[in-house]
Amino acid sequence: MWDQIFATRMARMTASEIRELLKLLDQPDIISFAGGIPDPKLFPAKAFQDAFAAALGPVMQAESLQYSASEGYPPLRDWIAGQMQELGVPCTRDNILITSGSQQGLDYLGKLFLSPGDTALVSWPTYLGALGAFNAYEPNYDRLCLHTNRPPADYAQRATAAGGQVKFAYASVDFANPTGETIDRAGREALLDLGDDLNIALIEDAAYQSLRYDGEPVPPVLALEIARKGDIDACRTIYCGSFSKTLAPGLRVGWVCAAQPVISRLVLMKQASDLHSATINQIAINTVARSIFADHVANLRSTYKYRRDCMLNALSQNMPAGVEWTRPEGGMFIWLTLPDHIDGATLLAKSLERQRVAFVPGRAFHADGSGGNTIRLNFSLPDETTINEGIKRLGALLR
Template sequence: MLQPRLASRAKRMRASEIRELLKLLARPDIISFAGGIPDEKLFPAEAAKEGYAKALDEQTRGISLQYSLSDGYVPLREWIVDYMATIGVQCDVENIMITSGSQQALDFIAKLYLSPNDTALVTWPTYLGALQAFNAYEPRFDRLDPMGNRSTAEIVREAEEAGGAVKFAYLSADFSNPTGQTYSREMREKLIEMADEFDMPIIEDGAYQALRFDGKSIPPILAIEQEQRGGDIEACRTIYCGSFSKTLAPGLRIGWVCGARQILDRLVIIKQAGDLHTSTINQIVIDHIARTVFDEQVDKIGSVYSARRDKLLAELKKHMPEGVSWTEPEGGMFVWVTLPKHLDGADLLAKSLETEKVAFVPGQAFFADGSGANTIRLSFSCADDEMIEEGMARLGRLIAGAM
């Protein structure tokens, strides 16, 4: 009855395969490597309790329970300014806007830039949540290729033939979801050159940037661009999206955007229309947690996740049959597995849930063109040694039988 009344964009909105798979986490018979979520046992619960007590005391409750600035709670934005400086970005409070998780930031940025039939350049594969956020604004997707295997003219021509223009490039440069791979400094510099050629912004998703276990840190794209622009963030195209979900607590839904004021001013207007402001009490709590235990928390989860990554890589090497390959990330939460071309990750998952009771995410959902059927994503963030040993033995047996 209601279908004819829906907007055309509704046809492009689909449920997240990952969100559906998260339901499996409640099943005790399933060993899950599906959910890309932090380990709840590592949450800074005591600091959160202290934060809520502070937010509700006599002096603060008039702020924490009241309407607030759309830009966000000023002390938290000041903390983020200091944090951004530690990763090479010099900015001030007016360059920071608080969002309800970085997912909201992606939605607002897409709303700002995309008209129907415009082109968004994304990595192949890319974060599924970004594809979902962008899809609502009816774009087309093209492959982001900073190393220049395709000419700018060719990409622009195809965008114009589709009835729009190339509007932005989106990527997660560090330990990306889903592959766990990291862009080199050379690739980041090439991407800045590419953005200049297209006269477009770069959307840098920094959700996993703090989760480096080993290897040498690489400055964010925004930091490199700012250095190239003589230190002036107002001259930078890059829009950095940060998040506390992977470092502190996802349930508080606090993220941020960092960029030039002319962009932030427009995003604040979108924020005002979207939800007025992010929960002030949660901003106060995150501010307290960040100021008291942020470095300690990052070190703690880094130590745990690093050991789990090492265990997963060792068990993959032990159990995977010949013809299967995988990434070896220096941080983050994910390992990306490539199967022989004739295998389908979705079919494999269906068989796995029926027989081996191991859950993972089929890779095809992360490709804008529906390719990548022979890939799967494994998350190690919530898996202990016993789960990894048993899970990889079962998965290896399943894949060997399917080959």
């Protein structure tokens, strides 16, 4: 019955490999580098206790439990605008929409720009959740190349041949999921040039922006564009931020920062899709962010930096020749490239059976189905002992 009624777009939505995999990880003897989640022991639980208690106290309870504006809670939008300012993005609350995590921002941007057959430019590999969000709007994908001389006309011609036009380029800019790599300043400038040449939107996914452990911060693409054009409202870059990696993912609070014509369309979309993000969560996040954000994130950075270093050391000590990996300056992930003949999914099956170590095979992150010989390792959740033991086992399997 149902297959005759579902819309064609459902054909593009399939169960995520990661999701299915994660169902296996409840088994207690598994060492998992598969997750992409913060360490719950580091959550600022005390600050949230106080913030929710205040939100439900006599002064705020009626507001916290009630419907609220689709744009989001104004004091939180003000605080975010202040943070954006510190990153070189002068803006006001009118440039900020609160979303239910940055994932919802990506979904809305797919909905805002993509008609079936249009082209989205993404890196190979790219964030799996972005592909999941965009797939519902039936795009084609083309490979975003920032450090080559691929001419803009080439992107445009391919998109036309595929029956649409290029609508946006999506880039996870800092310590990207899955590779951990950062787009350098030259790459960001090249992205801006491409955006202007093709007249497309640029989606800057900055979910990991605060989690830099070393190296020099690179200004957001949006900041570089404002430096060129003078005003956020003249900019084509749409910045997606999140509190999921800094304060807590379970509250589902993120934001989009962009030119007002984009924000005003997204507000209509928000209203039509779920009215607004949870009022009480926005109020609590606002309280916690204003009281402890900088100190808390500094603490996260120090713990995650240590774990990254443990994993990089363990990889050096245990991986055989022919295995290569990234050395991320922040974030939660290290990306391994295996010899060509090794398939990540096959390796995972063996690894779970023989070594009880889990990770995410890399193919799903590639819009063209390549990347079979890659895997993603997470270092934010496991502690030092677990990292050392798990990488030792993985090295033994690969040798």
